[in-house]
Amino acid sequence: MERAPAADGFTDADTARLDDLIAARLTPNNLARLSQLLRDVQDPDDRDELPMVREWPGHNALKELVRQICDAGFPNQIDAICYAACDVGRAFSSTVAIESMRRRLATAPAFNWEMAPANVALGQAIADAGLAEDAKAWPAY
DSSP states (O other), X not given: OOOOOSOTTOOHHHHHHHXXXXXXXXXXXXXXXXXXXXXXXXXXXXXXXXXXXGGSHHHHHHHHHHHHHHHTTOSOHHHHHHHHXXXXXXXXXXXXXXXXXXXXXXXXXXOOOOOOHHHHHHHHHHHHHHHHHHHTTSOOO
16 A cells, blocks of 8 residues: 655554554455455446445444544544545455446457458568668768
């Protein structure tokens, strides 16, 4: 995770402690559960379909995280909560984006990368002609 800058009285130890609290909530199993919930959503790009996030353990974990931050004695609780909310938000947004891309790739037609030998030869001829033209402007060594 990205480290918070040492500001508003935060020490490196404070940011490490905050990162540990966040990591305890954003576990691989927790994010996998979010991915599974998103698979049940018809369109992950439709924000109206995302209220299912309330079923995500991370949703309740965020409430617990805020409570822990308030109890942890950080120099600035608001900065710590904002930092945590940003991390949870990035994890959520990234997971939604990955699910959306997974679906687009799954339904996209396969691209045919094959080229006919005549097209390969034509492309090579065009490239050679362009190189020859560019070479005219090169300085002599």
